[in-house]
Structures are given as structure tokens and as C-alpha cells.
Amino acid sequence: MTTTLEARQTALVKAxxxxxxxxxxxxxxxxxxHWMTYGPLFRDLHLLFEEHGNEIFAxxxxxxxxxxxxxxxxxxxxxxxxxxxxxxPSKGKLKVREMVEEAIATHxxxxxxxxxxxxxxxxxxxxxxxxxxTRLVQVHQKHRWFLKEILKQGDGLLDG
Numbered sequence: 001m002t003t004t005l006e007a008r009q010t011a012l013v014k015a016x017x018x019x020x021x022x023x024x025x026x027x028x029x030x031x032x033x034h035w036m037t038y039g040p041l042f043r044d045l046h047l048l049f050e051e052h053g054n055e056i057f058a059x060x061x062x063x064x065x066x067x068x069x070x071x072x073x074x075x076x077x078x079x080x081x082x083x084x085x086x087x088x089p090s091k092g093k094l095k096v097r098e099m100v101e102e103a104i105a106t107h108x109x110x111x112x113x114x115x116x117x118x119x120x121x122x123x124x125x126x127x128x129x130x131x132x133x134t135r136l137v138q139v140h141q142k143h144r145w146f147l148k149e150i151l152k153q154g155d156g157l158l159d160g
Contacts, residue, residue, distance in 0.1 A: 013072030021085035
């Protein structure tokens with residue numbers, strides 16, 4: 001029985017580490033968008049990307065500390081983040097529309113994995129981890145919603 005509990009905790013810590021790595025990559029992508037945005041919606045998108053990035057960054061500590069609460073070890077070495085992440089870092093010069101689309105895809109990816117990880121936590125009887133992921137996924141859903149609304153305008157402002 002102890003082995004099963006240990007195995008579940010190990011799996012949850014691994015999932016939390018992936019979520020932590022994904023969070024850092026998503027944050028860094030947002031910083032890129034924040035710095036590289038341009039055009040008629042510059043001010044609004046510059047501020048939105050900063051706001052979203054800051055909210056994402058705040059998740060890092062919660063995910064790392066949850067790993068510690070499960071007697072695990074969070075990712076601490078910078079070199080270990082990219083190999084643990086399933087979110088890809090943004091690359092190259094992007095049009096503003098591409099930045100928004102890339103951010104939406106990142107949120108969709110993280111949402112899917114957080115749902116799976118919350119189910120894993122629930123199956124393991126770990127309501128603390130399930131609650132954390134449930135709360136964090138709502139932030140990602142809200143960000144995705146805001147970004148999708150920007151693309152709905154259809155006014156051509158993001159096509160340049």
C-alpha cells in the first residue's frame with residue numbers, strides 16, 4: 001500500500017514539475033509578446049501581455065511549493081526547465097496575430113494537461129493538488145477567453 005501511495009506522489013510531483021516548467025515557458029513567451037507587440041492595438045496588447053504574464057508568473061511558486069508539500073523536489077535549476085516543459089518557447093519574429101494565436105494555443109495545451117493532472121490528483125485522493133490545478137486552470141481559461149475575443153473583432157487590426 002505504501003508503494004502505491006509513493007508511486008502516486010511521485011507521479012503527481014512529476015506532473016507538478018511539468019506544470020511548473022510550462023508556467024515558466026508561458027511566462028517568458030508573454031514577456032516576448034509584451035516587448036515585441038506593435039501596431040494600432042500596441043498599448044492595449046502591451047498591457048494585456050504584461051498582465052497575463054504577471055498572473056502566470058505568480059503560479060510558479062504555488063506549483064513548486066505544492067511539490068514540496070508532497071515531499072517531492074520542484075524544478076530549481078534553470079537548465080532543467082526546458083527539458084521538463086511540454087509548452088514550446090516562442091521563436092522568431094511574429095506578427096501580432098501570430099503572438100495572440102500562439103498564446104491561445106499555449107493556454108489550450110496547459111488547460112488540457114491541467115485537467116489530466118487534476119484527474120490524476122483526484123484519483124490519488126490528493127484534493128490539495130486537485131484544488132490548486134482547478135484554481136489555476138481557471139486563470140488560463142480566462143486568459144484564453146480574452147485572447148480569443150481579440151481575434152473575433154475581424155476588423156483587420158491584427159493582420160499587419
